[in-house]
Amino acid sequence: MTPTTLDRGLALTVALRLDRSHEQCAAWIESADRVCGRDALRPWLCKRHETVAKRRLEKEVAQEKAQAEQARQRAEEQRPAREARLAQINARLDQIDPFRADGNADTAAMCAPLSQRLPSDTRIAELARLYRERDALMRTLRTH
Ligand SMILES: [Zn+2]
Numbered sequence: 001m002t003p004t005t006l007d008r009g010l011a012l013t014v015a016l017r018l019d020r021s022h023e024q025c026a027a028w029i030e031s032a033d034r035v036c037g038r039d040a041l042r043p044w045l046c047k048r049h050e051t052v053a054k055r056r057l058e059k060e061v062a063q064e065k066a067q068a069e070q071a072r073q074r075a076e077e078q079r080p081a082r083e084a085r086l087a088q089i090n091a092r093l094d095q096i097d098p099f100r101a102d103g104n105a106d107t108a109a110m111c112a113p114l115s116q117r118l119p120s121d122t123r124i125a126e127l128a129r130l131y132r133e134r135d136a137l138m139r140t141l142r143t144h
Helices: 005-011 047-096 107-111 121-143
Strands: none
Touching: 005 047, 047 121
């Protein structure tokens, strides 16, 4: 029997290391301070430790699912605040970004020569910050 990734994953829930022959159970017995060593029914696991390993793996999977669900709920709770902040940023960008085609930027300023409508350093820094925050918000809103 050639060990699969699942065999390894399963065995590693009860074994500390898998560097021995997989013909023998590699489960670590804490109370006896040794490995099990019984004949393995599947790579590195005897019948008893296969049961233990499956139970642990199921528990891990269940915990991961619960954590993912919690994260999803948290993201859902934060969604309105994030969307509100995004609207705020877009409104501000419409005001201050002279290159925003779809914005309400001052048309007089748009018609001024480029040298005159170039934003100040402070304004450029604000634009950069707002665009960064906006992109981060949009990414977060998209993935949740
Ligand atoms: Zn065993």
